[in-house]
Amino acid sequence: MAQSRLEKIGTIFTRVNGLIKAGAMRFEDRPIWYDLYTAYPPKLEPRYDRPAPDIKIKNIFYAEDVIRAKYHKSERHETLNLLDARRKTQSQNFIQIYENLKEQNPLDEEKIFDTAVEMLAEQTRKSPEAKDESTISLSSNFADSLNKEDRNKPNVNIKKIFEE
Structure with a gap:
């Protein structure tokens, strides 16, 4: 019918093609990708x-990757909240x-790096978010979010529902 179910014999296209030719699958019920595959077959058959x-x-590096790596190597590591898209990371x-x-x-890389570190530290101290976010742990953020969820939950007593 559809030859073997073993993935080493034939491709998914040859199996679907065999099902259509044998009448086990109607042409109208063919998968969406079938027409695309017949119109634009791959250069080499995808076989195991x-x-x-x-x-x-090729290595894909951006220009700032070297600077970022140097910054993270020299400065303390901080926890990040990847779900918070409102604020930029350090x-x-x-x-x-x-x-x-x-x-x-554009002359001296070391002086520019040191100056940037100092300016970032100063900017962090002057930021309106006065509390140091680097000291807030991920677990405390998680606990805060759980507390917010608990406040929004309705107070339901299951015993009272089934007492009647």
Whole structure:
């Protein structure tokens, strides 16, 4: 019918094609990808026994990755709330300060780095969020969110529901 169910024999396309030819699947019930595959077949058939191509994988680095790595190596590590998209992270602020300084004076990398670290520390001290967010742990943030959820829950007594 559909040949073998073993993944090593045939591809999913050949199996669906066999089902349609044998009448086990109506042409109208074919998968969405079937027409696309027939119109634009791959250059090489996707088989399990085909060796992986020997292609050198390029490293993808951005210019600020080196600066960010140096910043994280020299400064203390802080917890991040990745779900909070409203505020920039310390490293994003640092990169922005560093790039602004580099545009003004593109000469000495070390002086620019040290100045950027000092400016970020000063900016953090002067920020309106006076409490140091680096000392707030992820667990306390989680506990705060649980407390907020508890406040919004209705007070339901299950015993009273089933007493009648």
